Amino acid sequence: MNPQSVVSFWVLCLLFVSQQVTSSSPLLINDLGNCGLQLTHHMTRIDDLITYIMTKQRDEIDEVKFIALNNENDLKNQIEELQKIVINYVDPTGQKTRIQSKIEENLERQIENLKETYSREIKELNSEFSSIKKQLKEFQAQLSDQNHLLERYSLQLNQTEKRLPKGCNGLSSRIHTIKLDGIDPFPALCNRDIEGGDWIVIHKRFDGSENFKRTWTEYRNGFGNQTGEFFIGLEKLHRITNSETHELYVQMEYFNGSFKFANYDYFKIGNESTKYVLESVGKFIGTANNRMNYNLNQKYSTFDQNNDEDAIYNCAEDNGAWWHRHCSYVQLNGIYSKEDTDDWSSMSWEQGAITLKSAQMLIRPISNV
Structure with a gap:
């Protein structure tokens, strides 16, 4: 040319x-x-x-x-x-x-x-x-x-x-381009249907259409499609949670049609040099058990980068990527099953417990509450 x-x-x-x-x-x-x-x-x-x-x-x-x-x-x-x-x-x-x-x-x-x-x-x-x-x-x-x-x-x-709107404050439940302090504009899936709205959806699974057994690089950058299943990416999550104080809401759906939630009022992770360590979760309320306290101060692990404290296993290999300590309770990135199963590697909130039909993680600034 x-x-x-x-x-x-x-x-x-x-x-x-x-x-x-x-x-x-x-x-x-x-x-x-x-x-x-x-x-x-x-x-x-x-x-x-x-x-x-x-x-x-x-x-x-x-x-x-x-x-x-x-x-x-x-x-x-x-x-x-x-x-x-x-x-x-x-x-x-x-x-x-x-x-x-x-x-x-x-x-x-x-x-x-x-x-x-x-x-x-x-x-x-x-x-x-x-x-x-x-x-x-x-x-x-x-x-x-x-x-x-x-x-x-x-x-x-x-x-x-x-x-551009700063965050999902007041926005409808769809994809919007938003701007946060210190972060370039980016498309975000907003949700206003849960607990007053203003949420940014950072993780969503509901049908097994997306493979969540991904490399460190893919978890760092994010993957999937916000119209379906996806993960926003650790780097962006770090930048968002460090721009101001955010709370975390985890919604879980079971195959019997019931729902549970876990809410943490101060969710924050470190940067890549810290392996995106889980720096804070804050106070817990919810209908599910408080399982993320076990992950506090733990580095993120994927199947190709083992950062957990287990001396024998790479917990992410079978249980999915997460802030594992000695193979955590939480397995939101575990294998997706289309029916309830006793497979210990399946997507669940508690290892070896009831399989989840769907799960999503959402965050919003405390100032919006």
Whole structure:
């Protein structure tokens, strides 16, 4: 793709997204950000191409000039040698012989031909170089225009971000693009149907459509689809719970149709250097047993990164990823079963106890309560 095509493509991209930039759709916000990043990347590549072409053309012209100079010097040396040779053909009166005159005429004709050839080649190169310089100036002008366009839409994006809701406060139960302090805007599944609403759903399982036996990297970054089963990701969870005080609500559904919950009023985890340690859960209330106190101050474990305290087993291998101590009670990332089972590896709130039909984890700022 040539530079002009790159510029034209990204102008269309920015214009398309900017027409809808006031929408709170997470896809449109992300599209505008991606357009800006990719346009900046291609602008840098075009600048590099400009520098490369100009340098190459200068090198080619210098090489032709060098060859011409060497050839001219060679011709001069040949003339001098020939002049030494033909001096023997000068008659005693000092008049040029016919042979000497002919040789000199031939030499002069060859010199003129060479001069004309090199002059023509240098003119052609200079003309080509001038044409390229003109094109590059046009591209630079276009890039400058796109810089202004990018700045304008970046400003528009910033203004749009300022209008984004801070968290799920007052939002309906669907996916919204939200903005929290210190965190870039991101799509979040909000829930207003449980205990007053304003919840951000961070973990959801209900049909076994998503594989929760994932690597450390996948649990760090998050996986799944917020329209179905998913986990928001440890890194984002760390940033959210460190932006302000959040409570945690865990809702559990059983195959007999009953529900239980566990609520903790101060949920917070560390960063990746601490292995996303469970720093706090706070006070507990709920109809389920208080099982997360057992996980307090424990590092997160996955099947490919064992951070638990068990000297023999990697608890995440059979019980699913979690803040395990010695293979925890809680197994919300265990194997999903479509019926009640006595499998100790199944999704449950208490290891080896009743299998869960569905489970979701939600958080919200204490200030919203």
